[in-house]
Amino acid sequence: MPFEDERQIFENYIRSKNLKQSKQRMQILEIFLKTEKHLTAEELYRLVKRRFPSIGYATIYRTLKLLCDCGICSELRLDDGTIRYEHLYGHEHHDHLICIKCGKFVEVVDPEIEKLQEKLAKKEGFILKRHRLQMYGICKECRNK
Amino acid sequence: MPFEDERQIFENYIRSKNLKQSKQRMQILEIFLKTEKHLTAEELYRLVKRRFPSIGYATIYRTLKLLCDCGICSELRLDDGTIRYEHLYGHEHHDHLICIKCGKFVEVVDPEIEKLQEKLAKKEGFILKRHRLQMYGICKECRNK
DNA sequence: TTGAAATTGAAAATCATATTCATAATATAA
DNA sequence: TTATATTATGAATATGATTTTCAATTTCAA
Numbered sequence: 001m002p003f004e005d006e007r008q009i010f011e012n013y014i015r016s017k018n019l020k021q022s023k024q025r026m027q028i029l030e031i032f033l034k035t036e037k038h039l040t041a042e043e044l045y046r047l048v049k050r051r052f053p054s055i056g057y058a059t060i061y062r063t064l065k066l067l068c069d070c071g072i073c074s075e076l077r078l079d080d081g082t083i084r085y086e087h088l089y090g091h092e093h094h095d096h097l098i099c100i101k102c103g104k105f106v107e108v109v110d111p112e113i114e115k116l117q118e119k120l121a122k123k124e125g126f127i128l129k130r131h132r133l134q135m136y137g138i139c140k141e142c143r144n145k
Numbered sequence: 146m147p148f149e150d151e152r153q154i155f156e157n158y159i160r161s162k163n164l165k166q167s168k169q170r171m172q173i174l175e176i177f178l179k180t181e182k183h184l185t186a187e188e189l190y191r192l193v194k195r196r197f198p199s200i201g202y203a204t205i206y207r208t209l210k211l212l213c214d215c216g217i218c219s220e221l222r223l224d225d226g227t228i229r230y231e232h233l234y235g236h237e238h239h240d241h242l243i244c245i246k247c248g249k250f251v252e253v254v255d256p257e258i259e260k261l262q263e264k265l266a267k268k269e270g271f272i273l274k275r276h277r278l279q280m281y282g283i284c285k286e287c288r289n290k
Numbered sequence: 291t292t293g294a295a296a297t298t299g300a301a302a303a304t305c306a307t308a309t310t311c312a313t314a315a316t317a318t319a320a
Numbered sequence: 321t322t323a324t325a326t327t328a329t330g331a332a333t334a335t336g337a338t339t340t341t342c343a344a345t346t347t348c349a350a
Contacts, residue, residue: 020296020347041338056299061338077222079277083337097271106269113261117280120258124251125285126242132224133278135262140270165316165327186307201330206307228306 003033006072006089013070027052028063029072038076038084038105079136095133101142108135148178151217151234158215172197173208174217183221183229183250224281240278246287253280 010029014021031048032039039047045060064085067073076084076096086105094107113133121128155174159166176193177184184192190205209230212218221229221241231250239252258278266273 018296022297022346024298054299058300058339059298062297077224077226079222081222097266097269099271100274106271108265108269110261110265113258113265116255116258116261117278120253120255121242121280121282124242124253125288126244126251126280126282127288128280128282129245130282131278131280133262133276135266135271135273135276137266137271137273137275143270143272163327167315167328169329199330203308203331204329207328226306 003030006033006087009070009072009089010067013066019066024052024055024059025063025066027055028060029067032064032067032073032085033087038086040082040084044085077132078134095135097135097137099139099142100136101138101145104139104141106139148175151178151232154215154217154234155212158211164211169197169200169204170208170211172200173205174212177212177218177230178232183231185227185229189230222277224279240280242280242282244284244287245281246283246290249284249286251284 006029007026010025011021014025028044028048031051032044035044035047037043041060041064044064045055045057048055048060064073068075068085072087072089073085074088076086078084078098091107092109094109095113097106097108098104117131118128151174152171155170156166159170173189173193176196177189180189180192182188186205186209189209190200190202193200193205209218213220213230217232217234218230219233221231223229223243236252237254239254240258242251242253243249262276263273
């Protein structure tokens with residue numbers, strides 16, 4: 001059974017908040033997890049709708065929020081104002097390299113950068129909670145076009 | 146005369162686009178530049194309105210867009226979805242350290258981080274155009290409260 | 291099994307931002 | 321300068337993404 005871990009996390013979270021399970025939530029979770037892309041809410045809505053036509057838009061938004069709250073999903077706010085969602089579970093923390101031509105996302109990490117950020121924050125007297133690093137550029141394929 | 150440079154840049158930009166000068170644009174520019182804060186459109190609107198009560202909301206948005214286009218102003222998209230504007234002219238490129246309690250902004254740069262970003266991008270075959278690094282944490286003052 | 295509580299989809303409400311439109315201001319060419 | 325064409329303005333309206341409302345349905349604990 002794929003995504004058993006994520007399902008468990010989600011179910012535990014729902015129970016812990018005295019919420020209830022529903023087939024829609026599980027359907028959305030399934031489609032979300034099996035799609036290895038950074039999706040907008042609308043894209044996810046279309047994908048889910050294709051397979052489960054009775055789904056409502058509001059349920060997508062409501063479920064995305066729950067998924068973010070329980071750590072399965074993370075919101076990505078981009079420079080152009082769009083919001084995309086990616087699964088977090090099973091992915092280490094990472095930053096993003098984004099192609100401004102084709103929209104490709106590459107997940108990257110540099111432990112050195114992370115360390116320097118901590119140092120920078122400390123120097124200013126901050127306790128760092130999280131950070132967001134997005135690098136926009138042109139990928140190899142798009143450059144050669 | 147303060148902000149003469151910025152005024153020049155703005156006027157040149159307006160002329161270059163065959164647009165027209167207006168007193169509202171200059172009023173907005175003035176208030177924007179003299180306020181050393183990262184303002185939302187609404188905050189800027191209130192500030193301008195206080196001194197020039199006949200100003201319209203649309204003119205604020207239209208002027209902010211022009212100011213961004215000519216490089217005087219930069220849009221800051223934050224994690225919570227709000228958009229804030231800061232002056233760029235006379236400020237070197239910088240990243241942000243943001244206090245999640247009091248909302249304080251600290252502008253920081255680390256040449257080492259910049260260099261590592263370039264390296265990272267290169268490794269993935271990207272030509273880097275710009276980046277956005279926001280670090281969220283708790284500032285010294287808020288920690289002691 | 292049942293009934294209180296949560297969930298759903300559809301529609302309406304929000305909220306920030308953008309656009310429309312009639313009027314006013316600006317700039318260019320004579 | 322003045323006439324004319326073009327752009328800018330403010331108010332109102334539209335837009336688009338996200339949220340909320342609401343009546344009907346579903347879930348689940350006792």
